[in-house]
Amino acid sequence: MFRVVGLLGRSFSPYSSSLGAQKILYPLFSYCPQSPFPHHLSPFGRTGMATAAYAPEPKLLFRQLFECESSTYTYLLADISHPDKPAVLIDPVDVTVDRDLNLIRELGLKLVYAMNTHVHADHITGTGLLKSKVPHVKSVLAKAGGGRADILIGPGDKISFGDLFLEVRATPGHTLGCVTYVTGDGPSQPQPRMAFTGDALLVRGCGRTDFQNGSSEQLYHSVHSQIFTLPKNTLLYPGHDYKGYTVSTVGEELQYNTRLTKDVETFKSIMANLNLARPNKMDIAVPANLVCGLQDLLP
Numbered sequence: 012m013f014r015v016v017g018l019l020g021r022s023f024s025p026y027s028s029s030l031g032a033q034k035i036l037y038p039l040f041s042y043c044p045q046s047p048f049p050h051h052l053s054p055f056g057r058t059g060m061a062t063a064a065y066a067p068e069p070k071l072l073f074r075q076l077f078e079c080e081s082s083t084y085t086y087l088l089a090d091i092s093h094p095d096k097p098a099v100l101i102d103p104v105d106v107t108v109d110r111d112l113n114l115i116r117e118l119g120l121k122l123v124y125a126m127n128t129h130v131h132a133d134h135i136t137g138t139g140l141l142k143s144k145v146p147h148v149k150s151v152l153a154k155a156g157g158g159r160a161d162i163l164i165g166p167g168d169k170i171s172f173g174d175l176f177l178e179v180r181a182t183p184g185h186t187l188g189c190v191t192y193v194t195g196d197g198p199s200q201p202q203p204r205m206a207f208t209g210d211a212l213l214v215r216g217c218g219r220t221d222f223q224n225g226s227s228e229q230l231y232h233s234v235h236s237q238i239f240t241l242p243k244n245t246l247l248y249p250g251h252d253y254k255g256y257t258v259s260t261v262g263e264e265l266q267y268n269t270r271l272t273k274d275v276e277t278f279k280s281i282m283a284n285l286n287l288a289r290p291n292k293m294d295i296a297v298p299a300n301l302v303c304g305l306q307d308l309l310p
């Protein structure tokens with residue numbers, strides 16, 4: 012079922028096919044009564060839809076979904092030009108799994124991967140529940156995170172769904188096992204590129220670095236070497252937002268990120284003095300997330 016190719020890393024794909032087109036659909040769908048932004052609104056306008064101007068056919072279907080208790084974004088991506096409409100979910104949350112599956116059903120998609128950017132401390136991942144409800148789904152997590160998953164990935168690996176793929180970039184620092192998933196670079200891949208940064212980079216901020224083997228110095232170098240080196244028009248989708256932001260770009264964060272535009276020593280000082288409380292669910296969430304969020308698997 013999976014193929015292993017290339018010098019940069021392994022390539023995971025439940026399908027193989029070769030047709031391509033380049034238009035992206037960018038609707039935003041938030042599902043939260045207390046959501047800081049209106050339903051069906053996106054940065055692209057009232058209808059929540061926008062398309063790359065020069066591309067001939069839609070290929071990537073994209074939804075940004077929100078879980079309000081932990082302010083977590085879950086991302087749904089699918090190749091709708093492929094006959095099976097294969098889809099992936101990035102950072103699903105246990106309490107919104109039914110919403111996500113309902114949307115996937117309504118859109119006629121086939122979920123193939125449930126992926127996490129890291130082992131979360133503030134919510135329980137939905138990957139285990141998704142696997143129990145949709146048996147063929149594979150969970151994906153970075154090997155460096157030390158958790159359990161069907162597919163343990165590392166830097167340079169590619170996760171394919173239809174003719175689209177996500178490239179894995181290691182961005183440790185918030186946790187040791189953090190990765191950023193970046194849409195592919197190539198003529199049949201979405202333009203501009205899109206990066207799903209988890210908690211390595213938030214809009215105008217970043218994730219904390221004071222637990223789970225975090226390191227502010229490592230995070231600084233991860234973001235500068237793996238995210239800020241992407242094209243400036245790359246769309247950045249964070250793992251959380253607490254102020255109502257939904258998306259940014261590399262160019263925007265290079266100019267306006269309140270922490271990562273500083274020099275490394277200033278950044279380390281900022282991160283060392285945040286004085287944040289422990290996440291409420293940390294003692295439950297971290298052990299559960301090491302086993303796909305399935306608490307009944309805990310010893």
Ligand SMILES: [Fe+2]
Nearest residue numbers: 131132210218
């Ligand atoms: Fe996190």
